Every structure is written in C-alpha cells, then in structure tokens.
Amino acid sequence: MTMTAPETGAAPKSQAQTRTSNLPTPPSPWRRTTRSLATFVKRSPMSAFWGLVALAIVLTAVAAPVLAPYDPLKSNFRAMTKPPSANNYFGTDQIGRDTLSRVIWGSRTSLTVAFFAVLLGTTLGALWGLACGFFGGRFDIASQRAIEFMQSFPDLVLAMAIAMALGAGTGTVIVAIAITRIPFGGRVVRSVALSLKELPFVEAARGLGASNMRLMFRHILPQCVAPFLILATTHLGVAIIIEASLGFLGVGIPPPTPTWGNMLSDALNSGLVPPWWLVLFPGLAITITVLAFNLLGDGIRDLLDPRLRGSV
Amino acid sequence: MFSYIMRRLMFGAVTVVGVSIVVFVVMRILPGDPLVAIFGPEGFTKLSDQERAHYMAQLGLSDPLWLQYVHWVQDIARGDLGRSFFRSESVAEMILRRGPLTAQIALLSVLFSWLVGIPVAIVSALRPNSWADNLVRLTSVLFLAVPGFWLGMLIVLTLLFTFGYRAPLTGASLFTDPWTTLQMVIGPAIVLGLGQGAYIARMARSSLLEVVREDYVRTARAKGLNSRLVIAFHALPNALLPVITLSGVLFGFVLAGSIPVERAFGTPGLGNAMYIAVSERDVFVMQNLVFLYAVVFVLLNILIDIIIAWLDPRIRLR
Numbered sequence: 134m135t136m137t138a139p140e141t142g143a144a145p146k147s148q149a150q151t152r153t154s155n156l157p158t159p160p161s162p163w164r165r166t167t168r169s170l171a172t173f174v175k176r177s178p179m180s181a182f183w184g185l186v187a188l189a190i191v192l193t194a195v196a197a198p199v200l201a202p203y204d205p206l207k208s209n210f211r212a213m214t215k216p217p218s219a220n221n222y223f224g225t226d227q228i229g230r231d232t233l234s235r236v237i238w239g240s241r242t243s244l245t246v247a248f249f250a251v252l253l254g255t256t257l258g259a260l261w262g263l264a265c266g267f268f269g270g271r272f273d274i275a276s277q278r279a280i281e282f283m284q285s286f287p288d289l290v291l292a293m294a295i296a297m298a299l300g301a302g303t304g305t306v307i308v309a310i311a312i313t314r315i316p317f318g319g320r321v322v323r324s325v326a327l328s329l330k331e332l333p334f335v336e337a338a339r340g341l342g343a344s345n346m347r348l349m350f351r352h353i354l355p356q357c358v359a360p361f362l363i364l365a366t367t368h369l370g371v372a373i374i375i376e377a378s379l380g381f382l383g384v385g386i387p388p389p390t391p392t393w394g395n396m397l398s399d400a401l402n403s404g405l406v407p408p409w410w411l412v413l414f415p416g417l418a419i420t421i422t423v424l425a426f427n428l429l430g431d432g433i434r435d436l437l438d439p440r441l442r443g444s445v
Numbered sequence: 446m447f448s449y450i451m452r453r454l455m456f457g458a459v460t461v462v463g464v465s466i467v468v469f470v471v472m473r474i475l476p477g478d479p480l481v482a483i484f485g486p487e488g489f490t491k492l493s494d495q496e497r498a499h500y501m502a503q504l505g506l507s508d509p510l511w512l513q514y515v516h517w518v519q520d521i522a523r524g525d526l527g528r529s530f531f532r533s534e535s536v537a538e539m540i541l542r543r544g545p546l547t548a549q550i551a552l553l554s555v556l557f558s559w560l561v562g563i564p565v566a567i568v569s570a571l572r573p574n575s576w577a578d579n580l581v582r583l584t585s586v587l588f589l590a591v592p593g594f595w596l597g598m599l600i601v602l603t604l605l606f607t608f609g610y611r612a613p614l615t616g617a618s619l620f621t622d623p624w625t626t627l628q629m630v631i632g633p634a635i636v637l638g639l640g641q642g643a644y645i646a647r648m649a650r651s652s653l654l655e656v657v658r659e660d661y662v663r664t665a666r667a668k669g670l671n672s673r674l675v676i677a678f679h680a681l682p683n684a685l686l687p688v689i690t691l692s693g694v695l696f697g698f699v700l701a702g703s704i705p706v707e708r709a710f711g712t713p714g715l716g717n718a719m720y721i722a723v724s725e726r727d728v729f730v731m732q733n734l735v736f737l738y739a740v741v742f743v744l745l746n747i748l749i750d751i752i753i754a755w756l757d758p759r760i761r762l763r
Contacts, residue, residue, distance in 0.1 A: 137480065175535075180478050181526065204717030235633065255595075277604045278459075278463065279463075281460060281463070282460060282463035282466070282467050283467065284462055285460055285463070285464045285467075285739050285742055285743050285746075286464070286467070286735070286738070286739045286742065287697050287698050287700060287702075287738060287742060288698070288701065288749075289698075289702065289705075290700075290702040290704075290719075290735055290738045290739070291703060291735075292470070293704070293719070293723055293735075294472060294732075294735045295471055297723055297731060298471050298472055298728075299729075317695070333500065339540065356597065358761065370589075370590065374592050376594055377523035378704075378705045381594055381705050381708070381709075382704065382705055382708065382720050382721075382724070383722055383723060384723050388708045396593070397595060401596075401598065401708070401709070406602075407598065408604060409602055409606075411597045412595070412599060412602060415595075416591075416592065416595030416596075416598070416599070419592050420587075420591050420592070420595070422592050423589075423590035423592075424586065424587065426587060427527065427590055428586065
C-alpha cells in the first residue's frame with residue numbers, strides 16, 4: 134500500500150543491476166512487491182490514486198479517536214441543529230452532536246462491518262465452492278441448487294430478513310451481509326477448482342499419494358487466491374452500501390453508534406425537512422468510500438487477471 | 446420453444462419451493478425469538494411464562510416446525526397472507542394497494558435506464574478512449590457508488606429549497622389521477638434508473654465493443670453500408686442480448702433498492718411497507734413480503750430467460 138514516488142523510481146534501477154550481473158539472482162520478496170506496485174501505479178494511475186484514497190479512509194477509521202474533534206456520542210445542548218461553522222465544520226445534529234466526528238467514527242463502523250462481512254462471506258463461499266468443484270457429483274448438484282435458492286433473493290431483502298430475525302447488533306449485521314456474499318465466492322472458486330482438478334499437476338500429486346485434503350488445500354487452493362482477492366475487493370463497496378441501507382432502514386447497528394446509514398435515518402426522522410448538512414456529509418462519505426474501493430478493485434482485477442480488463 | 450418454456454417453468458417451481466424453505470428457515474428457525482421481535486427485549490422480559498406460552502400457541506408457534514411450514518404454505522396457496530399485528534388491513538390488501546406504485550416505479554426506472562444507458566454506451570463504444578468515452582465511464586463508475594436513497598434525499602431537499610415543491614404523499618391510482626401518480630413515481634424511478642443506467646451503459650459498451658469486431662459486422666461494412674446503419678441494425682441487436690439479461694437481474698435489484706429509496710421520498714409503495722414491517726418487527730408480514738419479493742425475482746428471471754431464448758435461436762434450439 135506504500136505507493137510513493139521514490140519506490141517508483143527505484144524499480145528500473147534494480148532491473149539494471151540484475152542485468153549487469155552474470156547470474157541473475159531472483160529478486161527479493163520486498164523488491165518484487167515494490168516492483169509490482171510500481172507497475173500498478175504506471176499501468177493504472179487512476180486506480181493507484183483511488184487506492185491512496187481508500188488507504189486514507191482506512192487510516193481515518195483506525196485513527197478515529199485522534200482525528201475526531203468531539204465525542205461522537207456527546208450532545209451539546211447549546212449547539213443543536215447548527216449549520217456548518219468554524220466550531221463544527223459539518224454542523225451539529227438535533228441533539229447537538231458534532232457531525233464531522235460522527236462521520237469519522239462512522240467510517241470505523243462501516244469499514245469494520247464491510248471488511249469482516251466480505252472476509253467471512255467470500256471465505257465460506259470459497260471453501261464451499263472449492264469442495265463443490267473438487268468433489269463434484271451429488272454434493273455439487275445439491276450445493277448448486279442451494280446457492281441458486283440463496284441467489285433468488287435481492288441482496289438487500291435477504292440481508293434485511295436475516296438482520297431482523299437475528300436482532301440488532303454489529304455481529305448480526307456482519308453475518309447478514311456475509312450470507313449474501315456466499316454465492317459469489319462459491320461460484321467463482323468452484324469454476325476455478327473445476328478447471329484445475331483435471332490438470333496434470335494435480336494428477337501427479339494424486340499419483341504420489343496425496344490425500345484429498347492435501348490436494349485441495351496445498352495444490353488447488355493457492356491457485357484460487359487471485360480470483361478470491363479480486364472478488365473480495367469488488368464486493369467491499371457493495372457491502373458498504375448494504376450496511377448503509379440496513380442502517381437507513383433501522384435494521385443495522387442500533388443507535389447511538391454512529392454509522393453513515395443511521396445518520397441519514399436520524400436526519401430523516403428529525404422532522405419534515407431534514408437539515409441539509411445532516412444529509413449531505415454522511416452520504417458523501419458513503420459515495421467516496423464506495424468509489425475508492427470499487428476503483429481499487431478494478432485496478433487489482435486488471436493487474437491480477439488481464440483477461441478480464443474492460444469487462445463489467 | 447414450448448419444451449424450453451416448460452423446462453424453465455419446472456425449474457422455477459423447484460426454485461420457488463427452495464426459496465420458501467429459505468424464507469422459513471431465516472424467519473422462524475434462526476435464533477431470534479419471534480416474541481422478542483414483537484414485544485421488544487424489554488417487553489419480552491416483562492411477560493410471564495404463561496403469557497409467553499399463550500402468545501406462542503395463539504400465533505401457531507408451538508406447533509412442530511414442519512407443521513408450521515405446512516400451515517404457512519397452505520395459507521399462501523389459499524391467498525391468505527395474514528394480518529399485521531399493528532394494522533387492520535390484511536397483507537394481501539396492502540400488497541394490492543401498494544404494489545402497483547412500486548411496480549410503476551420499477552418499470553419506469555428500467556425504461557429510464559435504457560433511455561440513458563444505451564445511447565451513452567453507443568457513443569462510448571464508437572470511439573473507445575475518446576474524451577466522451579472517458580467521461581461516460583467516469584460517470585457510470587460514479588453512479589455505481591452513489592447510494593440511491595441518499596440521492597433521493599438530496600433531490601427531495603433541493604426541490605423543496607429551490608421550488609418549495611414536494612411530491613404528493615398520499616395515494617392515487619394510475620387510472621383516476623395519472624398526474625399525481627406520476628409525480629409520486631418519477632423521483633424514485635429516476636434515482637433507481639440512474640443507478641441501473643450505469644450498469645447498463647457499462648455492459649452495453651463492452652458488449653458492443655466485442656460485437657463490432659465480429660466478421661459479419663466487417664462484412665456489412667465491406668459491402669458499403671453506412672456505418673450508422675451497421676451499428677443500428679447489425680451490431681446493436683446482438684449486443685443487446687447480454688444487456689437484456691442484465692436488465693432482468695437489475696429489475697430484481699430495483700425492487701430491493703426501492704425499499705430505502707421509497708423511504709427517502711416518502712412514497713407509499715410496497716418498499717415503504719417493507720420498511721414499516723421491519724421497523725415494527727412484524728415478523729409475519731415480513732416473512733410474506735420477503736417471499737413475495739423472492740418469487741417476483743424468480744419469475745422475472747424466468748421471463749428474461751424466455752425472452753432471450755425467443756430472441757436468440759442458439760439458446761432455443763440447444
């Protein structure tokens with residue numbers, strides 16, 4: 134994630150050094166990383182820029198307690214529903230809480246939920262898909278059916294139903310979003326596993342007496358990492374939007390925890406006409422975050438799998 | 446074609462059964478107590494054991510699970526979708542009253558997404574990497590990221606501040622008062638249409654770029670046809686097939702997306718009913734609404750598959 138100018142400049146020099154020596158030594162892992170980062174920046178400067186934005190948002194979420202000027206939960210009854218000013222850059226809400234602080238803390242909730250939901254959902258899906266692709270047969274047919282049933286719901290509807298059935302809380306929101314991500318991981322990894330298991334290297338390992346477990350996890354799974362990463366980054370944005378929608382619909386993380394969805398919901402509940410600053414800033418935060426993760430995801434996809442470049 | 450449709454419908458029936466099981470599992474078996482959902486955690490602790498047993502029996506929740514499932518399916522088959530705990534209107538009546546509004550929003554937004562997405566994609570695909578193409582791609586990426594309900598809130602606020610205008614909030618039917626209905630429907634439709642339009646534009650662009658490279662398009666050009674005619678009558682029809690499929694999937698997502706968007710606009714459609722059911726923790730209404738959404742989604746996919754098979758003999762004759 135450290136895409137700074139000196140590293141970009143360092144990459145060509147190191148190439149020159151390897152060429153002059155008689156025996157080309159394989160590049161160290163560190164150098165390989167910086168070099169691939171340099172290619173990333175060169176090939177898609179847009180994605181690199183948005184990658185930096187995404188990094189900044191992640192840092193904001195991590196450093197929320199330091200960055201936020203006020204306590205996001207503390208009301209100041211002398212400054213209620215105040216428009217943006219020098220004291221509160223983003224204004225205050227109906228009970229005098231600082232909007233900027235709440236937006237900053239909201240990034241923490243949003244990113245935590247999105248990250249763990251995608252990690253949990255796509256990993257479960259990937260393992261399931263791996264087993265489906267590897268074993269095939271009846272297990273695969275039954276699983277494909279089950280996945281089809283899960284995909285017969287629009288994401289948000291399924292997430293709403295699960296979040297409501299489980300009751301409000303951070304954990305439930307993560308689980309609800311994760312379950313809607315399972316089919317995607319399953320489909321992608323299954324197709325990779327299906328095509329890989331017929332290849333000679335798998336046959337060779339089997340011939341050497343490798344167990345099914347070893348074949349799956351040592352030989353096939355590593356090949357699924359690239360599609361998995363692509364999938365995970367592209368789904369972060371979706372997860373953030375679902376989380377915000379759940380918050381907006383009142384089945385997300387319960388108030389007073391500041392989340393962007395909750396803030397928009399509070400703004401709408403505040404009266405007939407919501408103050409503009411309570412609407413503008415949380416939504417802007419969602420948009421920029423989703424945009425950053427989507428474009429970063431596009432960039433990672435182009436880098437890891439050039440065949441997919443330009444497709445939807 | 447007939448056998449294809451029958452096969453597809455049979456698969457659809459299996460899917461609907463599967464979907465009903467998923468809905469039932471999620472709403473009834475997952476570890477949330479329905480009484481907690483109805484009375485809230487505080488109200489639940491105040492209930493005595495007898496009261497709990499009484500309510501459970503009254504709601505049919507003390508029956509074994511398979512029996513509950515059978516009862517539920519029987520009720521749906523009879524067209525009895527139950528009643529809300531909080532309102533006198535039955536769920537079936539509510540769906541009939543609110544459904545048309547949401548259906549209009551969804552249809553109008555699909556129309557809007559095509560009207561925006563397709564021309565934009567053609568402009569974009571004709572000159573790849575031109576400034577117009579880059580602008581289109583940037584805008585579509587932007588609209589993929591903007592949450593529809595937020596855009597909706599901004600639109601409502603802007604209209605209110607600049608024109609003092611607010612869309613009517615109470616229902617009118619399409620036939621008796623089309624003008625009021627249009628005002629209620631147009632906002633959500635535009636918001637949802639823009640989001641879809643971004644997907645449509647991206648898909649149509651990449652699909653057009655692929656089709657334009659095909660031999661038959663080159664042949665059409667080589668025999669001297671005007672390049673616009675080639676695009677309009679040779680390339681576009683084939684390029685639209687994946688777009689139609691995508692549009693069908695998006696239709697389902699619009700139904701879901703209209704839940705928060707209707708809340709943002711205050712439109713009294715089915716999405717708003719879903720929001721109310723969720724915020725009142727009305728488990729049974731929610732169960733039936735979720736099932737309805739899923740069934741509509743499944744039916745839509747079947748419809749799209751049939752349309753595609755009708756348009757594309759390669760699929761129909763396989």
